[in-house]
Amino acid sequence: MMRERVVIRDFVIEAPIEAAWAAIAHTDRANQAVGGTEYRVTEQAQADGSVRRTGRGRFLPPFQCEWDEAFGEWVMPRQISQTRTFTKGPIKQLVLDLALTPNGTQTQARATMRAKWDWWPMSIANAFGILDKEFDKRERAIKQAAEQIKAGREEWSLVEPTPLSAEAHARLEEYRATLQARGQSPTLVAQLIDYVQSTPFDIARRVRPLGLARDWGIDDMVAVGLCLEAHRVGLLALGWDLLCPRCRGAKLRVASLDHLPNQAHCSSCNVDYDRDFARNVELSFRPERWLRELPEGEFCMQAAGSTPHVMVQRRVEPGTTLTLPLQLDAGAYRIRTVEPGGSIDVDLHGQGDALPSVSATETGLTGGPHQPPGTLAFHNGSRRMLHVVLEDRSWALDALTGERVIAMPVFRELCPDQVLRLGDEVEIGRVALLFSDLKGSTELYERIGDSAAYAMVREHFAMLSEIIREHRGVLVKTMGDAVMAAFYEPADAARAALAIAARVTAHNASRPAQRITLKLGLHAGRCIAVTTGGALDYFGGAVNLTARLEAQSQGDDIVISTNFANDPGVMTVLSGRKTEPGSAMLRGFTEPVPFMRLPLSGSVTNGS
Numbered sequence: 001m002m003r004e005r006v007v008i009r010d011f012v013i014e015a016p017i018e019a020a021w022a023a024i025a026h027t028d029r030a031n032q033a034v035g036g037t038e039y040r041v042t043e044q045a046q047a048d049g050s051v052r053r054t055g056r057g058r059f060l061p062p063f064q065c066e067w068d069e070a071f072g073e074w075v076m077p078r079q080i081s082q083t084r085t086f087t088k089g090p091i092k093q094l095v096l097d098l099a100l101t102p103n104g105t106q107t108q109a110r111a112t113m114r115a116k117w118d119w120w121p122m123s124i125a126n127a128f129g130i131l132d133k134e135f136d137k138r139e140r141a142i143k144q145a146a147e148q149i150k151a152g153r154e155e156w157s158l159v160e161p162t163p164l165s166a167e168a169h170a171r172l173e174e175y176r177a178t179l180q181a182r183g184q185s186p187t188l189v190a191q192l193i194d195y196v197q198s199t200p201f202d203i204a205r206r207v208r209p210l211g212l213a214r215d216w217g218i219d220d221m222v223a224v225g226l227c228l229e230a231h232r233v234g235l236l237a238l239g240w241d242l243l244c245p246r247c248r249g250a251k252l253r254v255a256s257l258d259h260l261p262n263q264a265h266c267s268s269c270n271v272d273y274d275r276d277f278a279r280n281v282e283l284s285f286r287p288e289r290w291l292r293e294l295p296e297g298e299f300c301m302q303a304a305g306s307t308p309h310v311m312v313q314r315r316v317e318p319g320t321t322l323t324l325p326l327q328l329d330a331g332a333y334r335i336r337t338v339e340p341g342g343s344i345d346v347d348l349h350g351q352g353d354a355l356p357s358v359s360a361t362e363t364g365l366t367g368g369p370h371q372p373p374g375t376l377a378f379h380n381g382s383r384r385m386l387h388v389v390l391e392d393r394s395w396a397l398d399a400l401t402g403e404r405v406i407a408m409p410v411f412r413e414l415c416p417d418q419v420l421r422l423g424d425e426v427e428i429g430r431v432a433l434l435f436s437d438l439k440g441s442t443e444l445y446e447r448i449g450d451s452a453a454y455a456m457v458r459e460h461f462a463m464l465s466e467i468i469r470e471h472r473g474v475l476v477k478t479m480g481d482a483v484m485a486a487f488y489e490p491a492d493a494a495r496a497a498l499a500i501a502a503r504v505t506a507h508n509a510s511r512p513a514q515r516i517t518l519k520l521g522l523h524a525g526r527c528i529a530v531t532t533g534g535a536l537d538y539f540g541g542a543v544n545l546t547a548r549l550e551a552q553s554q555g556d557d558i559v560i561s562t563n564f565a566n567d568p569g570v571m572t573v574l575s576g577r578k579t580e581p582g583s584a585m586l587r588g589f590t591e592p593v594p595f596m597r598l599p600l601s602g603s604v605t606n607g608s
Helices: 017-025 027-033 120-127 130-150 166-181 186-198 209-216 220-233 393-398 409-414 441-448 450-470 490-510 541-552 568-573
Strands: 003-013 040-045 051-060 063-069 073-075 079-088 093-103 106-117 236-243 250-254 263-266 271-274 281-287 310-316 321-325 331-337 343-348 356-360 365-370 375-380 386-392 426-439 473-479 482-487 517-532 535-539 557-561 580-584 593-599
Touching: 003 017, 003 120, 003 130, 017 027, 017 093, 017 106, 017 130, 027 130, 051 079, 106 120, 106 130, 120 130, 166 186, 166 220, 186 209, 186 220, 186 281, 209 220, 209 393, 220 236, 220 281, 220 409, 250 263, 310 321, 310 375, 331 365, 331 393, 343 356, 343 365, 356 386, 375 386, 386 393, 409 473, 426 450, 426 490, 426 535, 426 541, 441 450, 450 473, 450 482, 450 490, 473 490, 473 535, 482 490, 482 541, 490 517, 490 557, 490 568, 517 541, 535 541, 541 557, 541 593
Parallel strands: 356 375, 517 557
Antiparallel strands: 003 106, 040 051, 051 063, 063 079, 073 079, 073 310, 079 093, 093 106, 236 250, 236 281, 263 271, 310 386, 321 375, 331 343, 331 386, 356 365, 426 482, 426 517, 473 482, 517 535, 557 593, 580 593
16 A cells, blocks of 8 residues: 655745755755665656656665666745656655745744655555654755855855875875976965865866856866866866757767867757767866766756756646746846757846747747746746756856867967877867968078078077967967967957057067068958867968958958958957058958957057
C-alpha cells in the first residue's frame, strides 16, 4: 500500500532575501554538505522531442537508487522546487519545495517535503524520524550558508578543502615562485591559488577569467594573463568549452583548439548546434588534479544556483497560461523554453519597461501585447508540456569567447601551440584590423644605404609591435615592410594607430635625416581565422578591405572605413579630431568604397 508523508517547516533565515536565495538555490552544494553522494545522469531523447533524464546513485545511503529527474522549477528569488520519481530504491516519489518571503533584514522560509513509498521498512524508518533528520540537516545547511553570504562570501561552501600532501604543497610553492618570477603580482597569485582551492566545486569546474577580472576589480588582460601563466606552469588546466546556445551548458570540452569539432549535440535540449567562435566557444580553466580533485558527477543536476542567469524556470501544461509577478532591473533578457523551439529577446531600459506576452505553438514562440511592468505571461498553445525560461543575457559578458581570446597578445605569446587544425576555418563575427606600410622604402635604402635602412626597418617593426601590444592588439604578420595587426575592440585599434602616428612624428622631428613615412588603414568586420605557418591568421573580406584602405593613405593621415568610424568607442577616441570624407574604386569592389580620412599634420596626440 502506498504511504505518504508531508513535512512542512517554517523557519527564519537571519539574512535578506537575496542572501537567502543564494543559500537555497545551490541545492548541489547543500546536498554535498549534508553528506550526499554524487550521482550520474543519462539523458535519452523521446519520440515527442522531450528528454528523459535518469539519475543513478546512492540518493538515500546506503540504498542504490534510480529515478527520473524532472526539470527543476524556480522563480528568483522567491521559490524553488524539485520532483524525483523513483524506479529503484526505498521511495517512489520525493517532492521538495522551498518558498521565501522577505521580512526586512530577515527572510521567512517555508520548506515542504512530500515523500511516497510502498516498501514497509520505509514506514519503520519514517517512524524513527529518518526523513525528519534529513530535513533538519538541510535546514541547518541553508542557515549556515546564509550566514556566510551575509558575511560577504557570495560563493559559499560548507565543505572544507582537502589538505594538500607535503609533496603537493612543495609543488605549489615552487609554482607560486615561478609565477612571481615571471612578473605576476604576488597578491594576485595568492588570490588565484586561494580561489581555485576553496571556491565551491561547481565554480571551480569552470574558472572564467573575465568573471575574476570583474569581481577582483582588475583589467581583463591581467586576469587572462594570470590564468594562462598558471596553466603554463601547471596550476590550471586549460579547456575549450563548446556551449549549447540554448541552455549554455558546456556539453563538450577539449584541451586543444585543434580538437574542437565543428558541431556538437546537447542531450539536455535535444538539439544539434554549430560551433560559433563569437557566441558559444569559451576558454575556461580548472585546477589541475594534483592541486584539487573535483567531483565528476552531480549532487543536484537542476540546481538553480548553477545557472544564475536563469531567473525563471517553470512548468506550463498544454492549453494553460502562466502569469508571474517579477522584479526586473534594466537589462537584456531572453524568453525561451527548455524544450527545442524559438526565443524572444527583450531589452528593458528601466522599471517602467514591460515584457511582451509570449505564446508557444507547435512551431515556436510568438510575442504579443506588452504586460504590465513586472509581469511575465506565457501561454502554452502547444500539445505538450513546456518549461518556460526567463534568462539574463548579460551572462555572456563573462565568456572569454574564442573570437576574443585569439585577438589577445597574451594568448598568442603564452599559447603558441593553440591553433586550429590545418584545413579548418572559423568565422569571426567582428575583428578590428590595422594595416601599415612604409612609404618610399626603396628610396629610403638608396638615400641612407642598405645597412642603415635595414636597421631602421627593423626598428620600425619593433616600435609597431610594442605599440600594438600596449593597446591590447596582436601583430598577426609582417609582409615586406607592411604589418597586419588585429584587435578585439575597434577603439583599441584607433588608439594604437594614433600612438603609432605620434611616435613616427616624434622620430622624424628628432632624426630628420632618417625621416620615414607610414601609411595606415583601419577597418572592423567579418572574416575567417585559419592556421598558416603554424600560427593563427585572418583572411577574408575585412582583411582585403583594410589592405585596400591602407593603400589609400598618403602617409600623413589614417584612412578608416565608415563602418569603423561609426563604432561608438572609436567615435569617443576620435572626438574633436577633424575627418574628411572620401571614396575610391578599390580592387575587388564593384562600387566606390566610402571612407574617412583622418589628417594627422599638426594634430597628432598619443591616442591615450
